[in-house]
Amino acid sequence: MGPLGLIILVAIFLFVIIGSIVLPFDFYHVPQPDEINFVGRGPAWGRPFGETGLLQLDVLTLVVNGGKTSLAIGFFTAIGSITLGTLIGVVAGTLGGKVDSALMRLADIFLMIPTIFVILVLARILQGAHGGGIWTLIFVFVVFGWMGLARLVRGQVLAIREMEFVEAARALGVRPLRIAVRHILPNAIGPVVVSAPFIVGGAIISEAFISYLGFGVDGATPTWGNVLSESAKFLQQGNWWWIGFPGLFIVLTSLSINMIGDALRSALDPRGAK
Amino acid sequence: MKRAPQGAVIEVRDLNVSFASAAGTVKVVEGVSFHINKGECLAIVGESGSGKSVSALATIGLLVKEQATVTGSVKFRGDELLGKPESYMRKVRGGGISMIFQEPLSALNPVLTIGEQIAEGIVAHGRGDWKAAHLKAVEYLESVEIAQAARRAKQYPHELSGGMRQRAMIAMALAGDPELIIADEPTTALDVTIQAQVLELLRRATRERGTALLLITHDLGVVAETADRVAVMYAGQIIEEGPAAAVIRAPASPYALDLVASIPSYERRGKGLSTIEGMVPSPANFPSGCRFHPRCRFAVAACSAAVPPLEPRGASRSVRCFRVDEIAKGARPTAKRKGGSK
Numbered sequence: 380m381g382p383l384g385l386i387i388l389v390a391i392f393l394f395v396i397i398g399s400i401v402l403p404f405d406f407y408h409v410p411q412p413d414e415i416n417f418v419g420r421g422p423a424w425g426r427p428f429g430e431t432g433l434l435q436l437d438v439l440t441l442v443v444n445g446g447k448t449s450l451a452i453g454f455f456t457a458i459g460s461i462t463l464g465t466l467i468g469v470v471a472g473t474l475g476g477k478v479d480s481a482l483m484r485l486a487d488i489f490l491m492i493p494t495i496f497v498i499l500v501l502a503r504i505l506q507g508a509h510g511g512g513i514w515t516l517i518f519v520f521v522v523f524g525w526m527g528l529a530r531l532v533r534g535q536v537l538a539i540r541e542m543e544f545v546e547a548a549r550a551l552g553v554r555p556l557r558i559a560v561r562h563i564l565p566n567a568i569g570p571v572v573v574s575a576p577f578i579v580g581g582a583i584i585s586e587a588f589i590s591y592l593g594f595g596v597d598g599a600t601p602t603w604g605n606v607l608s609e610s611a612k613f614l615q616q617g618n619w620w621w622i623g624f625p626g627l628f629i630v631l632t633s634l635s636i637n638m639i640g641d642a643l644r645s646a647l648d649p650r651g652a653k
Numbered sequence: 654m655k656r657a658p659q660g661a662v663i664e665v666r667d668l669n670v671s672f673a674s675a676a677g678t679v680k681v682v683e684g685v686s687f688h689i690n691k692g693e694c695l696a697i698v699g700e701s702g703s704g705k706s707v708s709a710l711a712t713i714g715l716l717v718k719e720q721a722t723v724t725g726s727v728k729f730r731g732d733e734l735l736g737k738p739e740s741y742m743r744k745v746r747g748g749g750i751s752m753i754f755q756e757p758l759s760a761l762n763p764v765l766t767i768g769e770q771i772a773e774g775i776v777a778h779g780r781g782d783w784k785a786a787h788l789k790a791v792e793y794l795e796s797v798e799i800a801q802a803a804r805r806a807k808q809y810p811h812e813l814s815g816g817m818r819q820r821a822m823i824a825m826a827l828a829g830d831p832e833l834i835i836a837d838e839p840t841t842a843l844d845v846t847i848q849a850q851v852l853e854l855l856r857r858a859t860r861e862r863g864t865a866l867l868l869i870t871h872d873l874g875v876v877a878e879t880a881d882r883v884a885v886m887y888a889g890q891i892i893e894e895g896p897a898a899a900v901i902r903a904p905a906s907p908y909a910l911d912l913v914a915s916i917p918s919y920e921r922r923g924k925g926l927s928t929i930e931g932m933v934p935s936p937a938n939f940p941s942g943c944r945f946h947p948r949c950r951f952a953v954a955a956c957s958a959a960v961p962p963l964e965p966r967g968a969s970r971s972v973r974c975f976r977v978d979e980i981a982k983g984a985r986p987t988a989k990r991k992g993g994s995k
Contacts, residue, residue, distance in 0.1 A: 543760045544761055547754055547761070549746065550746050551773060551829065552829065566762070
């Protein structure tokens, strides 16, 4: 399933990147409202994904430009959470003792807080202050997304730290920092690699969910979630293409990412493979 | 112990190691003393759990400080190592004293190439930059008789055979140009046919460089082939010490006697293998008096009353046994052994 997932994901990427270059989105460019088509127009030649109701925007343009933002949120969130989580995990696992306890209790606290609620509130507060870019959302996702990885990495580090080759490295007089970076980290990285795709998928879905509720990226920047949010108002008018295409892309993206993640998991853990 | 000559590479005196456990502190090593001269090989033999590996780890300060309490004295080149800060020990480890581990597959990092792991020790002790160290690593691999060293240096541990991995470990140990190498059961994980080669290589490499070798093993065959002197450990104490050939030919303490008797030999073919009844006691409840007395064939009442001291016997040997003179004169065993040879 891994190769298929990769093909789908690459296809989505190319589609989104090329599409957003060919069909740029301009917030201030609104087609002249046409009373007859106020309720939206279905897919046809020239507008394969149809046209939205209300402002009569091209859905294809919204999907490719929204995809650019959504994918960016997903990948930068993954990069951020993985960096932060791995760093905290390695520090906690290597130093141990009080540092370890403090960091793990911090992780517990962050895990205890109902994340969605905090994300909603925090996103709104930060959006107010900074004008609501995608970076505030990524920041919030990273701040509330490192704990699982930190625990995972710490557990790995604790196990690897006791292995003989680490003792052998110490017996060679290798510095602790180098032991952590060169000996322990590369051996602990497996679970991180496996969880990376799931973080990307999770962030894309969270963005859609939060934007749907109207607390995400502001309306001037389309994201898949934003588009969904708008479309719901016109669902009763039969505008299935408006909600359908961005929804399809969200589903395809997270499906392909999960396929890749599963393939990575079985590749890195032969015992778990069927 | 007597006559630790001037210029011994390492001199360990009255080493005690205890571990904190749920049941209180457990003394695993008690009053261990030994020294090794330049180019000499001392073997520490003993059963599993006799404290031989712990003694070695304590010597280079690799026991976890929160768990183990180490007292006594470890003098390396006349320099006291116990109580030295970690930064100082790091310079000693690999540079002054290096270690060879039992299982090369687990003692080599699976994600680093052999060459990089050897080079690491060279760089860590400031004996060259990475580029030079990689070249040196290939030389060291050649010196441990690994064919196509340049190619092997670029390979990962799983691509090498067991014997080759242990040679690579030896190369790693040599790379820091140490004055003492501690080899903790270096041949246990190896094929019998490879064992002799690896031992021979290790002995030759250390002799040529004048490196002292502390060989930890449970195999008396290894001792006979390799060591100059041997210290027999039992339950955390040295029970007999002396030149390897003399101790194996004519063991003085009952434990060493039984240990030597348990080696299968051609002369005793057809007879059952000789064993020592019972098990090494757990450090949590060592017996009173001589720690070997519950298993000893020659034990008398006095043996359970007091711990016999390690006393010099002749010019070069020492023995820890109250009845050593009587046994030497041919005392009969006091207890009949149930199994083994009659």
